[in-house]
Each structure stands twice: as structure tokens, then as C-alpha cells.
Amino acid sequence: MKSTLIAFSCFIFPTAIVFAQPKVENLGNAINSEYNEINPVISPDGKTLYFGRVSHPQNAHGQEGSQDIWFSEWQNSQWSLAKRMTPPLNKEEYNCAYSVTPDGNTLLIMGAYDRGAYETRGFSFSKRTVNGWSAPSKLNIPGLEGMSKGEYMCGFLSNDGKTLLMAFSEKKRSTKDDLYVSFLQKNGTWTKPQTLGVEVNTDDFTETTPFLASDGATIYFSSDRPGGQGSNDIYYTKRIDKTWKRWSKPVNLGPAINTDGYDAYYAIAAAGDYAYMVSKKNTLGKGDIVRIKIKSDEPSAAPIVPAPDPVALVSGKVVDTKTGKPIDARIIYENLADGTEVGTAQTDPRTGEYKIVLPKGVKYGVRAVAKDFIAEAQSIDLTNMKGGFQEVNGTNLTLVPIEINAVGVLNNLFFDTGKAALRPESNAELDRMVLTFNENPGLVMEIGGHTDNVGTDAANLKLSQERADSVREYFIGKGIEPDRVQSKGYGEAKPKATNDTEEGRQINRRVEFKILKK
Known part of the structure; x- marks a missing residue:
């Protein structure tokens, strides 16, 4: 059974650029073994590496073709001795982690699970809890089971958690996968998979192991299309617009990365300094995980290979x-x-x-x-x-706890200097406060305006009152009853920091809310 991963990175460079030969570093026997290591998943902060280990005697189903998820952590400038992930993960014979969110608290894994029980092929989330990882829970993706008919499937979740890339075939027992995408909707459901289109996918060759860069626009993937170094090579393409249907022509990463063997599972941490992939050359076992330095230490130096935006x-x-x-x-x-x-x-x-x-x-x-x-x-x-x-x-x-006399700051309110009219970028902050009012029908607040000590007392008092009034009027305009919102200007009377520095004065120029009733 094949497993895969993806990740994040970007920057598109013209194909005419010649990149320097990168340094390829085997991650050593803390991670690699005499067995086959595949599908490296590097956390965006670069501090945790998840990967698959095949037929290891410690795997849940032993040495007969099993595949379990293992992990290692970057500690004291080296990788720790890899450990096998514990239940409720690694319950099935073939297990795989495809990606991990930037917070490190959600894994996208292989298989559709219901309350921790495997149902069918697909994807599931496992979330970190106080007591360890949760039982996997499936992503309900309409049409996926009927569309995916080939032998393999893999996926990758974007850093923002809203886009799922997938590789699968719509032909029975086919190894010729294509790349698809599904989107998380506001109601929590996923859309039916749509193809990435003819700029990325080919009719007669495979596209697999997608990895989405941190910019959310650049994809690295593996393909056996003509023009490569041999077998599968790593390519990259960039989304041209927001439709996910128009892409730049895929570019082969060339001999700096690709070999005459099977190249796949390419992943980059958010820093864009190293890429991780599997190599079968000069290995400790069948396949090893290697790290490739892709960004020069010299800021002005040319890139070694395409690096993340x-x-x-x-x-x-x-x-x-x-x-x-x-x-x-x-x-x-x-x-x-x-x-x-x-x-x-x-x-x-x-x-x-x-x-x-x-x-x-x-x-x-x-x-x-x-x-x-x-x-x-x-x-x-x-x-x-x-x-x-x-x-x-x-x-x-x-x-701020919803308690009487609790006070908080509305930090994301924006006014022009010396003026009380709210700028449009304030709307997001104000609208979520409107939602708070609607969710707590007994809530009554005072909106307090505050200034620094620049200007006269009278001018500051007037400005602070007008700004508090502007916020109150916005809430009333959104349907909040007038008697639930009071406004008061305090001028420079209640500083939170010194007025002797610009940083302190900026802190003092603020709008606060105070809970009067709940």
C-alpha cells in the first residue's frame, strides 16, 4: 500500500535559472533504519518530523507488510530517536500521516474512521488532547468514495485548514493518479473534489504526493511524465488566480533534487530552509529520509533550488x-x-x-x-x-471573562489621527462584538474612549467621547438595543502606560469595553 504526504512552500523561478548543487544530508540512524522509511511530514515550525516505517517488528501488525506512523523531534540541534505513535493511532495494518497543522495539534491521516473504527478509504483528523491524540474522525467529502477507484490515495491539508489536496485515480486498479482539491465550507462540510485541471494533470501519467507551500499557492508534486530524470520526479506549479483551476506550467526541479529513481514525498518547513524527501541512494536501509538545504546562508546569494515565498x-x-x-x-x-x-x-x-x-x-x-x-x-x-x-x-x-466589571480593549479599531470616524478595517472587530451581544442577550456594556496626553485636556476629552460614540452608533446600527450600550469619554485621565514614549502613548490611545450586566 502506498502512502504519501504534502506540505508548504513557494516561489516560482524561471526554468532558465541554474541552481547550485544542494547538500543532501541523510538524517541518520535516529530516524532511518534497515527498514523502509517513507512519507516525511515536517511540521511548519520544523521541529517535528512524522514519517512512515514499513514492516518494522515494532509496528502494530509486525513485519508482514505493515506500515506505522513514527515521529522524531528536533532537540539540542539534532533529531531525537524516532518513536512509534501510540494508540488510538496505528491500529490498522497500513497507517500514514499526510500533514500536520502549524499549531501541531491536528494530524491528517489515511483512512475514513467513525469513532475510531476504520470504515473505508478516505481521510480523518486526529486531534491532540490533554491525554494524547484523539480517536480519528473522518472528513465527510461528498463523492470521494465513488470517484476514487484506483489503488492509492494521498492528501495534504493547507496551513489554514480550509483546503484539502488529494491524489487518486478514477480508474479501477490504476496507478495513474491525478490531483484534486476540496474546500471547507462555512457550515463545516467539504465540497466535492474538483480536478486541478489540464495544466497540472496529464492523461497518461501520474501526479501524486502533493505538498502545498506556506503561501497557499505553490504545489510540489511527484510525476512520471516525460522529460524527467527517470521514474517519478518532483515538479512544482503555482496557482495563477483564486479559482484553483489555472496554474503555471509545472517545472521539474531538475538534477539538483531528482534522481533516476522514484522521487516523491517532497516537503518544506515554513522557514523554507530545508526540504525533506525519501532517497534510495547511499541509504541505511531500503529507503531513507534525507534533508536538503535549499536556501543559502548568504541573503544575497542565488537560491539553491526553488525556495518558499x-x-x-x-x-x-x-x-x-x-x-x-x-x-x-x-x-x-x-x-x-x-x-x-x-x-x-x-x-x-x-x-x-x-x-x-x-x-x-x-x-x-x-x-x-x-x-x-x-x-x-x-x-x-x-x-x-x-x-x-x-x-x-x-x-x-x-x-476577558464575561463577568460584571470585567474590562477589555478593542485593539483592532482604527481611526485617522485626531478623528472619530471608524475606518473600514475596524468592521471585523466590531462585527464579532455584535455577535457577542447577540449570543448573550442580557449583556450590557460601557464603551470607553481613551487618549494619550498630547493636546489639551478638553480636546482629548471631546475626541475620546466622539470615538466611544462612534462605536456605540455602529452597534446600534447593527440592531443592538440602545440601552445595552453606553459610551463615555475619559480623555487622558486613565493611562495604562507612560506617555513619555510613543509606544506608551499608543497603548493609551484605546477603546475599551466594560461589562455592566450579563
Whole structure:
């Protein structure tokens, strides 16, 4: 049985560019063995590697053709000794992890499971819990079972959790797979798979093991089409528009990556510094996992092979503003320009920590969601992101308990300097507060406006009142009863930080909510 994986990365380079010979590094006997290692899945933060190990005596079904999921962690600048994943995973004879979300808390695995029991071919999620991984639960993808008739199937989940790439054949017992895509809808269901089209798929050859780069637009895949180094080679293509039907002509990665053997399972971490794949040359066993340095240490140097388009890896913790304790929460990030939800993530239920990958070019609003709390959202502006990959650590998200006298800040409200009119990018923050009002019919709030100490007391008091009034009027315009929203301007009277620095003054220029009734 064949298994596969995918991942994230990007940047399209013209085929005329000649890349330097990359360094190929065998990951050694901490990961590789005398048995066959396949399907490397690198977490976007580059710190956990999942892979398949075939016919190992420790596998659930022993040495007779079994395949289990194993993993290794990057610790002290080296990979730890690989461990086999424990139940409820690895229950069947053939097991495979196809991808892991940036937060590290959801695995896409092979097979459709109902309450942990295998039903048929397809895909399932297993989620991290306080006590370990959950029993796999299937993704209900309409039409998939009837469409997929070949011998193999593999898939990959995008970093934002909204797009599922698949490889399968619509012909019985065929090894000639094509690439398909399914989308998560607002009601939680998936769309029927649609082909990626003739720019990517061929009639007489196979396209398999897709990996979606962190930009959400570049796909790496394996194909045996003519013009390669031999057998299957790794190719890449880039989505031209938002339809997922128009693609650039696939480009072979060339002899820097591909060999005269079977090349597949190509994956890249969000940093875009290393690619991971399987090699059958100079191995410890039948097939080994290798790491390929694809980005030069010199910023001005030419790329070694096509590298990912830069993204930001954002991490932090979700905490309760009252207790300071971590909270298990859902993370939502949206495009502040139009209020559309871009993606979701989940905190580690044990620590409240989260990680998300954000493509450049967008100003994002990021917030946590948990029952009986109101979020203090944060904004992350990547519209002018320069340079390469960035790590944004310590972006903590706070949740305000819905309790009388609890106070929070509406961080993602935007005004022009010295003015009270709300700018359009404020709508996403305001609309989720409208939703909070609707979900809590007894909720009554005061909206408080605050300024720094620049200007006169009278001018600051007037501006703060007008800004608070603008927020109140927005809520009323959305159907919230006027007696549920009060507004008050405090001017510069209640600073939260020093006014001696620009950073402090920015903190003091704020709009707060205070819960009066619930």
C-alpha cells in the first residue's frame, strides 16, 4: 500500500535559472533504519518530523507488510530517536500521516474512521488532547468514495485548514493518479473534489504526493511524465488566480533534487530552509529520509533550488486576563481589509500555546475564541513584509471573562489621527462584538474612549467621547438595543502606560469595553 504526504512552500523561478548543487544530508540512524522509511511530514515550525516505517517488528501488525506512523523531534540541534505513535493511532495494518497543522495539534491521516473504527478509504483528523491524540474522525467529502477507484490515495491539508489536496485515480486498479482539491465550507462540510485541471494533470501519467507551500499557492508534486530524470520526479506549479483551476506550467526541479529513481514525498518547513524527501541512494536501509538545504546562508546569494515565498510563523499563548492562566481556545485569523476569515488553529490543550503561519501582503486580525470569554484581538501587519522568513514570538492573545466589571480593549479599531470616524478595517472587530451581544442577550456594556496626553485636556476629552460614540452608533446600527450600550469619554485621565514614549502613548490611545450586566 502506498502512502504519501504534502506540505508548504513557494516561489516560482524561471526554468532558465541554474541552481547550485544542494547538500543532501541523510538524517541518520535516529530516524532511518534497515527498514523502509517513507512519507516525511515536517511540521511548519520544523521541529517535528512524522514519517512512515514499513514492516518494522515494532509496528502494530509486525513485519508482514505493515506500515506505522513514527515521529522524531528536533532537540539540542539534532533529531531525537524516532518513536512509534501510540494508540488510538496505528491500529490498522497500513497507517500514514499526510500533514500536520502549524499549531501541531491536528494530524491528517489515511483512512475514513467513525469513532475510531476504520470504515473505508478516505481521510480523518486526529486531534491532540490533554491525554494524547484523539480517536480519528473522518472528513465527510461528498463523492470521494465513488470517484476514487484506483489503488492509492494521498492528501495534504493547507496551513489554514480550509483546503484539502488529494491524489487518486478514477480508474479501477490504476496507478495513474491525478490531483484534486476540496474546500471547507462555512457550515463545516467539504465540497466535492474538483480536478486541478489540464495544466497540472496529464492523461497518461501520474501526479501524486502533493505538498502545498506556506503561501497557499505553490504545489510540489511527484510525476512520471516525460522529460524527467527517470521514474517519478518532483515538479512544482503555482496557482495563477483564486479559482484553483489555472496554474503555471509545472517545472521539474531538475538534477539538483531528482534522481533516476522514484522521487516523491517532497516537503518544506515554513522557514523554507530545508526540504525533506525519501532517497534510495547511499541509504541505511531500503529507503531513507534525507534533508536538503535549499536556501543559502548568504541573503544575497542565488537560491539553491526553488525556495518558499517568505511567510511569518506567529506563536504565543492564550491567557485569561483575570487569572493569567492558559486557556484551551480556537484561534481565528482574518483579513482586516475585508473581514474575511483566512484560517483557524487550535491551542495546545495542555499549555494554551498556539502557532499559525501567515503569508505576506495582508494585515491580519488574530483572536482567540472560548466559551464565556470575549477576545482582546491583536493585529499583525504583513503588508510591507520585507526580507525572508520571520518568526513573531510572544504574540499572546487574551480572553476577558464575561463577568460584571470585567474590562477589555478593542485593539483592532482604527481611526485617522485626531478623528472619530471608524475606518473600514475596524468592521471585523466590531462585527464579532455584535455577535457577542447577540449570543448573550442580557449583556450590557460601557464603551470607553481613551487618549494619550498630547493636546489639551478638553480636546482629548471631546475626541475620546466622539470615538466611544462612534462605536456605540455602529452597534446600534447593527440592531443592538440602545440601552445595552453606553459610551463615555475619559480623555487622558486613565493611562495604562507612560506617555513619555510613543509606544506608551499608543497603548493609551484605546477603546475599551466594560461589562455592566450579563
